[in-house]
Amino acid sequence: MRTIVTGAAGFIGFHVAKRLLERGDQVIGIDNLSDYYDVRLKLDRLAQINNQSGFTFHKQDLVEHEPVAQLFKEVGAQRVIHLAAQAGVRYSLENPHAYVDSNVVGFLNVLEACRHNKIEHLVYASSSSVYGSNTKVPFSVHDNVDHPVSLYAATKKANELMAHTYSHLYRIPMTGLRFFTVYGPWGRPDMALFKFTRSILANEPIDVYNNGEHQRDFTYIDDIVEGIIRVVDRVPAPDPDWNGQSPDPGTSSAPYRLYNIGNHSSVxxxxxxxxxxxxxxxxxxxxxxxxxxxxxxxxxxxVEDLARDVGFSPDTPIETGIARFIDWYKDYYRI
Structure with a gap:
């Protein structure tokens, strides 16, 4: 199987590419190596897989329409796992244009490339942030998500709408995955676990927002990857029970699905x-x-839909996941 992984130098993208290579797939990695955080960490991730058989890497910004179209045409992939994005909720308040460029324009270029190259399945990253002002928990893909509270969330909701439109118009199978607070080895330095660890080891105070009253569904990276791999192997078909009189946001009359991937516990x-x-x-x-x-x-x-359709639900305890992250952090930074 030839699979394009966008954001291949990123936290989740690197782990997904590594897992695909381990099972014998050919992986075409795409990343623009942006400087949103330390590029050395991205290059070090790539160094773990660059020499593996079956992996090729292309430095490419998805905002550039023609080069993206040409790249997809040349590599002849069958599947696409789209993980490239401008991440971060707080950064979206300072640099809104970066989110529209990467998450909306870039995603449109991926959709167009899938349309013109007979991609058999596009799996793309959405986010738990799309639930926005919703307070009914646990969050379900069958609930309405029309009240985002950050531009980042709005761009991810836009991705879901754009993907459904292309799936409907061109019958391209597409699956959106709403990730819940991913953490683990090789994680992003702007995420809480990374920042907390760095500050505690440096004897500096940590910033605890909302006076510590936040609750998060922390999901370990290996569980996220397992969910992605199982989903990409399950090409969606139209839901024969879908009814426009009472439309279900999680399925469709098009070959389109949405899934949550979270630890299904709020910590x-x-x-x-x-x-x-x-x-x-x-x-x-x-x-x-x-x-x-x-x-x-x-x-x-x-995660009931995920468990039912692919036979998997994340379950790594935070104590286990955090310990693995700390082991990696100390090794990587030679502490």
């Missing part, structure tokens, strides 16, 4: 920090701060 932020303190053997100095614009109080994934 208090203070409990997450306590698990990190235990793994480090060191207490954190906490700077309690109010809730930030664009944040939500709690996330909690309903």
């Amino acid at each position: 208090q932020l203070m409990d997450f920090i306590a698990a990190l303190e235990t793994a480090l053997g060191k207490k954190a100095e906490k700077r309690m701060l109010p809730m930030q614009p664009g944040d939500v109080q709690a996330t909690y994934a309903d």
Whole structure:
């Protein structure tokens, strides 16, 4: 199987590409190596897979329509796993154009390339952030998500709408995956676990937003990857029971599906920090701060559809996942 993985130098993209290569697939990695965070970390991820048989890498910005179209045409892939995006909720308040360029224009170029190259399945990253102002938990793909509270979330909701449109018009099988707070080895430096670890080891205070009252469905990277791999192998078909009189947001009369991938448990932020303190053997100095614009109080994934359709639901405890991250962090930074 020849699979394009966009964002291949990113946190999730790297792990997905590595897993596909391990099972014998050919992987075409695409990444623009943006400087949103330390490019050295991205290059070091790529170094783990660059010499593996079956992997080729292309430095390419998905915003550039013609080069993207030509690249898709040349590589002749059968499937696409689209993980490239401008991430981060708070950064979207400062640099909104970066999100529209990468997450909307870039995604449109991927959709057009899939349309013109007979891609048999596009799996793309959405986000738990699309649930926005929803307070009914656990969050279900069958619930309405029309009230995002950040531009990042709005671009991910836009991706779902754009994907459905192309799936309907051109009968391209597409699956959107709403990820819930992914963490683990090789993670992003702008994420809480990475920042907390760095600050605690440096004897610096950590910023605890919403006075520690956040709840998050923390999902370990290996569980995310397992879900992606199982989903990409399950090409969706139109739902014969879909009814326009009572439309189900999670399915469609087109070959289109949405799934949550989360640990289906909501963990208090203070409990997450306590698990990190235990793994480090060191207490954190906490700077309690109010809730930030664009944040939500709690996330909690309903993964019933994922479990039913692909036979998998994430279950890695935070204590296990955090310990693995700390082992990687200390090795990578030679601590």
